[in-house]
Amino acid sequence: MKTNFFSISSIKRLLCGGAIAAVMSCNTLDLKPEGQLTLENILSDYNGFLTYSWQFYNAFNGYTNEMLDNDLNSDLLALANPNGQSQWIWQQVTIPTAANSYSRPYANLRTVNLMLDYIDKSSLNEVDRVHWRCIGYFFRAYNYTNLINLYGDVPYVDKPLNDQSEELLVAHTPRDVVAANILKDLQYAEANLKNGDGENTVNVHVVRALLSRFGLREGTWRKYHNLAGANTYLQASFDASAKLMVSFPALNPNYDLDFNSVSLAGVPGIILYKAYVANQVTHGLSTQNRNSSGRYDLTKAAADMFLMTDGQTRFTSPLFQGDKSAFTEFRNRDRRLYYCVPPPFTVVTTPPSLNFTYTSNPVDTSYFGIMRAISDPTHKTLPTRNWNGFVVRQEPHYVDFPNGQPYSVTYTGYRFYKYYNQQVQDAQGQDISDSPIFRMGEVLANHAEAAYELGLFNQAVADATVNKLRARGAVAPLNVTNIPNDPTRDQAVNPVLWEIRRERSIELIGEGFRFDDLRRWKKMEYAVREKLGRYITKGTDVPANSIIPIQNGASAGYISYLGVPPGPFPEHYYLYPIPSNQIVLNPKITQNPGWK
Numbered sequence: 001m002k003t004n005f006f007s008i009s010s011i012k013r014l015l016c017g018g019a020i021a022a023v024m025s026c027n028t029l030d031l032k033p034e035g036q037l038t039l040e041n042i043l044s045d046y047n048g049f050l051t052y053s054w055q056f057y058n059a060f061n062g063y064t065n066e067m068l069d070n071d072l073n074s075d076l077l078a079l080a081n082p083n084g085q086s087q088w089i090w091q092q093v094t095i096p097t098a099a100n101s102y103s104r105p106y107a108n109l110r111t112v113n114l115m116l117d118y119i120d121k122s123s124l125n126e127v128d129r130v131h132w133r134c135i136g137y138f139f140r141a142y143n144y145t146n147l148i149n150l151y152g153d154v155p156y157v158d159k160p161l162n163d164q165s166e167e168l169l170v171a172h173t174p175r176d177v178v179a180a181n182i183l184k185d186l187q188y189a190e191a192n193l194k195n196g197d198g199e200n201t202v203n204v205h206v207v208r209a210l211l212s213r214f215g216l217r218e219g220t221w222r223k224y225h226n227l228a229g230a231n232t233y234l235q236a237s238f239d240a241s242a243k244l245m246v247s248f249p250a251l252n253p254n255y256d257l258d259f260n261s262v263s264l265a266g267v268p269g270i271i272l273y274k275a276y277v278a279n280q281v282t283h284g285l286s287t288q289n290r291n292s293s294g295r296y297d298l299t300k301a302a303a304d305m306f307l308m309t310d311g312q313t314r315f316t317s318p319l320f321q322g323d324k325s326a327f328t329e330f331r332n333r334d335r336r337l338y339y340c341v342p343p344p345f346t347v348v349t350t351p352p353s354l355n356f357t358y359t360s361n362p363v364d365t366s367y368f369g370i371m372r373a374i375s376d377p378t379h380k381t382l383p384t385r386n387w388n389g390f391v392v393r394q395e396p397h398y399v400d401f402p403n404g405q406p407y408s409v410t411y412t413g414y415r416f417y418k419y420y421n422q423q424v425q426d427a428q429g430q431d432i433s434d435s436p437i438f439r440m441g442e443v444l445a446n447h448a449e450a451a452y453e454l455g456l457f458n459q460a461v462a463d464a465t466v467n468k469l470r471a472r473g474a475v476a477p478l479n480v481t482n483i484p485n486d487p488t489r490d491q492a493v494n495p496v497l498w499e500i501r502r503e504r505s506i507e508l509i510g511e512g513f514r515f516d517d518l519r520r521w522k523k524m525e526y527a528v529r530e531k532l533g534r535y536i537t538k539g540t541d542v543p544a545n546s547i548i549p550i551q552n553g554a555s556a557g558y559i560s561y562l563g564v565p566p567g568p569f570p571e572h573y574y575l576y577p578i579p580s581n582q583i584v585l586n587p588k589i590t591q592n593p594g595w596k
Contacts, residue, residue, distance in 0.1 A: 004374070005203070006346060006586075015312050019334075022281070023420065027595065028193070028545055034474050039114060039118065040118075041105045042117075042356075043121075043122055044122055045113060045122065045123055045500070046128050048122075049115065049119075049124070049132045049394070050054035050197055051120070052115055052133075053115065053135055054110055055124050055196070056108065056111065056112060056135070056139040056492070058108070059104075059108050059139060059142055059143055060274055062274035062276075062435040062437070063276075063283040063285040063419065063433075064283070064285070064475055065285075065429070066147050066512065067502045067510070067511055067512025068416075068510060068512070069515075070296075070512045070514075070515045070516070071088050071509075071510055071511075071512055071514045071515060072084075072296075073086045073087075073088040073089060073515040073527075074306075074507065074514035074517075074518055074527050074555075075299065075301050075512050075514070075518070075526040075527045075529065075547070076298060076299055076301060076509060076517045076532070077296060077297065077298060077299065077416065077510065077514070078296075078298075078299050078303035078411060078412055078531045078561075078562065079101045079296065079297070079411075080295035080296070080399055080409065080410050080411035080412070080415075081220065081295050081411075081474060082299050084269055084295075084411075084541075084561070085562055085565070086527075086583050088515070088573060089134050089164075089528055089565045089569075090207050090565050090566065091193040091565075091569075091570060091573070093163070093564055093573065094577075094580050095422075095577040095578075095580055095591070095596075096121050096335060096577070096578070096580070097579060097580050097581050098581050099576075099578045099579045101146070101150055101153065101580050102147070102150075102567060102578070102582065103578065103579070104146075105143035105144070105147050105528075106143075108139070108143045109140060109143050109144070109157065110160060110161075111142045112136050112143070113134050113136075113140070113157065113158060113159055113160045114133075114160045116133065116136040116137075116158075116159075116283070117142075117159060117160050118185065119132055119133055119173050119335075119518060121138075125349040131192075131193065133192075134188065134189040134192050134193035134207075135193070135197075136187045136200055137185035137188055137189045137201055138183055138185070138186065138193070138206070139184045140158070140206055140208065141181075141185040141186045141189075141210065141214070143180070143208070144178055145182055145213075145217070146212045147178075148175055148179060148182075148218075148338060148363050149167070149217060149221075150575070150576040151575060151576050151578060151592065152171035152175050152179070152575045152592060153173060153174055153175050153176060154172060155167075155170050155171070155172060155173055155586075156173035156177060158172070158181070158182060159419070160412075162291070168586065169586050169587075169588050170522065170586075170588060171588040171589065171590070172589060173588065175227070176227075176228075176229070178512065179218050179229075180325050182214060182218075183214075183215075183232070183233065183236060184341075186207055186210060186214070186236075187211075187236070189207045189212065190207045190208060190240070191205075193207060197475065199265065200272065200273060200275065200342045202272070205244060205247055205248070205272075206271055206272045206438060207241040208241075208243055208244050209240070209244060209271045209272065209438035209442075210237075210474070211236055211237065211240035212237050212240045212241040212244065212442075212443050212446045212447070212450075213438075213442065213446060214233070214236075215233040215234060215235070215236035215237025215238070215239075215240065215446075215450065216231040216233075216234065216237040216449055216450050217236035217377075217448065217516065218263060219231065219232070219235075219236075219237060219453065220232035220234070220449070220453060220520045220521060221519075223453065224520065224521055224522040225520075225522060225574070230453070231454065232530050233452050234450045234453050235450075235454065237446055237447075237450040238447060238451060238454060238456070239458050240449035241443050241446050241450065242447065244271070244440065244443050245440075245443070245444070245447065245464060248268070248269055248271065248440045250444075251268055251269040251276075251441065251444075251468060251469075251472060252267050252268045252269050252473075253438055254267075254374070255339055255382060255441075255471065256339040256374075256375060256379060257379075258270070258423070258436055258439060258441065258516075259418060259419055259433065259435075259436070260286070260379055260380075260419065260420070260421040260423070260433045261434055262423055262431060262433060262434070263275070263434060264434040264436060268440075269439055269440035269441065269527075270436055270439050270440075271436075271437075271438040271439060271440065271443075272436075272437040272438045272551075273434045273435060273436050273437055273439075274434065274435040274437055275434050276431065276432045276433065276435070277324045277432065278424075278430070278432050282430045282433050283380040283429075283432075284428070284429035284430075284432055284433055284488065285419045285431060285433075286420060286421050286423070286424070286431035286433055287387045287420050287423055287424075287428050287429050287431055287561075288419075289416070289417045289419045290385065290386050290387040290408065290416070290417075290420055291407050291408060291419035291428070292386075292406060292407045292408065292409055293376040293385045295409070295411075296409055296416040297410050297412040297413075297414050297415055297416055297533070298340065298341055298412065298414035298415075298509070299412055299414070299531045299532060299533040300412065300414070300531075300533055300558055301526075301531075301532070302469065302505075302509065302531075302536065303329070303341065303414050303510055304445060304488065305474075305496060305502055305505055306313060306334040306336065306337040306506055307333070307334050307470075307473075307475050307502075307506075308320055308334075308335050308475075309330075309332045309333070309334070309474055309475055309476065309487065310476050311470070311475055311476030311477065311478065311479075311484065312484045313334075313484055313486045313488075314329075314452050314489065314533065315482050315484060315486065315489075316486070316487075316489050317332075319332040320332070323534070323535050324535050324537070325343050326344035326395075326396055326413065326533070326534060327363055327366065327367075327412055329534070329535075330344060332368065332485050333500075334470075334473035334475045334506065335370075335374055335472075335474050336472065336473040336506055336507070337473075337531070338367075338370065338371065338374065338380075339374075339375075339380060339418060339515070340416060340418045340509060340510065341372065341414045341415060341416065341417065342380075342382070342384050342392075342395040342410065342415060342416065342417055343367035343371065343382065343395070344367065344394075345358065345364055345365055345366075345367055345368065345382050345383055345391070345392040345394060345395055346359055346361075346364040346391060347364070347365070347378075347383050347391065347394075348367075348395070349391045349578075350518055351384075351390065351391070351393060351404050351405045351581070352390040352405075353390060353391055354385075354389050354390060354391065355391065356383060356391045356393075361473060365382070367562055368381075368383060371517075372435065377422070378419050378421060378422050378423050379420075379423075380417075380420060380421070383395075384408060384417070384420070385422060386407040386408050387407075387425070387426075387428050388406050388425055388426045388428070389426070390405075390407070390427045391421070392405060392407075392408045393405055394516050395415065396410055396413035396414075396415065396534060397409050397410060398542065398548060399411055399543045399546045400542075400546060400547050401543065401546055401548065404467030405441050411533060411559065411561050412531070412532070412533030412534065412559055412561075413533045413536070413559060414533065414534065417510070418510045419433070419442055419510075421433055440459045440508050440512075441469060441508070442507070442513075444464075444465040444466075444468055444506060444507075445465070445469065445504040445507055445508065447461070447464075447465050448461060448462070448465035448466050448500045448503070448504075449497075449500050449501070449504060449534070451465075452494075452496060452497050455509055457480070457496065457500070458480065459479070459480050459481075462478050462480050463477065463478075464479070466478045466499070466500060466503045469507050469585045470503065471507075473506075478499055478503075480496055481589070482498060483495040483498075483499060486498065487489045489519070490523070490526075501517075501521075504517070515527075518553075524569040524572065524573070524574070525567070525568060525569055526563045527565075527569070528566070528568065528569050529564070529565075530551070530560055530562070530563065530565075531560075531561075532551060532558040532560055533558060533559030533560070533561070534558065534559055535556070535557060535558050536548065536556070536557075536559060537555070537556040538550070538555045538556065539555070549561055557578060557592040570594065571594065572592065572593055572594020572595055573594075575592045575593075576592070576593075576596040577591065577592055578590075578591050580591055
């Protein structure tokens with residue numbers, strides 16, 4: 001039976017929701033109607049705290065479009081839709097009236113602070129009080145990590161407020177203070193929280209996973225945005241990751257099954273996950289990866305980032321056979337590429353059909369054996385199929401050359417299908433593959449990067465981190481004394497760090513990290529370049545009169561739908577604008593610099 005901490009809650013919603021100034025006008029919790037649940041009688045014993053705490057887990061998104069949409073603001077993902085430009089890349093962001101990214105964490109924080117306030121008023125014994133304080137501190141930290149990541153200085157409140165609270169009209173708390181409080185909360189929880197509240201709940205390992213993520217993010221933000229104290233956070237990330245590497249020594253050997261398993265319970269390397277259950281809690285991400293509603297693509301820059309099996313780049317390896325053909329471009333590559341983009345093929349089918357036959361050209365099905373070896377019929381064997389099982393005639397399968405099949409199409413030619421599986425058919429949007437929240441793939445990438453930033457990266461660290469990740473892609477290990485010369489490397493980035501960042505980008509691609517990574521590294525110049533697709537030749541790969549646009553208007557070259565964005569990336573875009581309704585509610589809150 002699946003454990004689903006997102007749907008267990010049996011209490012009605014106690015809180016009014018909204019942002020910090022808005023939620024405090026809610027008086028519901030002051031009322032004590034007879035026969036109804038109240039905060040006082042819920043938060044009176046251990047089971048009451050447990051029931052109340054299930055709502056905290058809603059802070060974890062699981063499988064939503066939000067993570068993919070976040071990566072569209074980077075250099076690695078593109079949207080296969082007309083006018084699919086990122087507003088961040090094309091400098092079209094306006095100050096919103098309201099934003100869930102601001103109000104939702106504060107609504108969550110109110111529920112957490114209310115629980116923390118009741119701990120000493122309850123009948124809990126001291127051991128249980130410490131336990132629930134740890135849980136509260138973890139979720140308070142989690143919500144504040146998201147706030148300062150996007151907004152920088154934000155109001156910090158660590159107690160429940162009411163209509164008369166002076167804290168309703170506080171100015172921004174400096175980032176230094178908020179970050180220090182986050183770290184203090186997590187370190188307390190790490191030192192005192194031992195066990196969770198059952199399978200797949202917050203425990204010391206989950207706390208360390210957040211320390212690993214937050215410490216790296218905050219430490220590198222401070223380093224590259226010229227703020228003090230970077231090493232304090234980098235060391236916290238390094239230490240937490242090291243402990244997790246002892247507790248979770250093995251990874252799931254199949255990278256794809258981290259994202260496309262019906263159950264992640266007991267899967268090696270999975271620290272916390274969101275469980276989905278048929279007819280109860282489902283998602284639509286796998287369905288989107290099988291049909292035309294998702295329309296997410298990798299870019300040429302993303303595809304080029306995947307190494308060859310010899311550990312060399314596609315620009316330097318003798319194994320690379322060229323990118324003029326999709327069939328040659330995918331030879332001898334990191335197998336994680338095959339889990340993220342369908343390898344090329346052509347079959348004979350009359351759409352829409354569940355059946356197919358082979359062509360007379362063996363090249364057309366030359367990747368079938370590879371995919372059978374690394375996957376199975378409920379996951380990613382070829383040919384690909386749409387959400388109800390209809391065979392896709394060929395990959396790449398272009399929007400503007402659908403060849404009789406308007407589903408499962410792509411703009412760039414690198415259709416993103418990392419979350420594609422065929423575990424559920426004929427039930428669009430009813431997917432049940434579990435979503436990892438914290439996994440060791442991220443932790444190993446965090447540890448490698450933190451080690452480098454602290455001057456601690458060596459071959460032993462590489463073998464324990466980068467090379468464990470490469471092994472899942474069947475890629476030769478990184479030798480820190482013999483780094484391949486990547487002609488696309490940013491010359492301002494050390495070659496070793498470049499490879500560490502490459503590994504992170506590949507391992508976490510399409511999981512919502514890349515935009516935040518570019519922001520913390522202060523490298524959004526990577527994203528303000530032309531997003532390109534595959535090399536095609538009109539008259540050969542597509543009809544001669546195809547409307548698919550090629551770079552510089554040529555008849556052969558790299559696909560280019562979006563053109564060249566304006567540059568440079570504005571300095572003030574590295575932080576999000578504060579929603580205007582928050583400034584109206586609290587005039588002491590000022591807009592982030594540069595936003596007008």
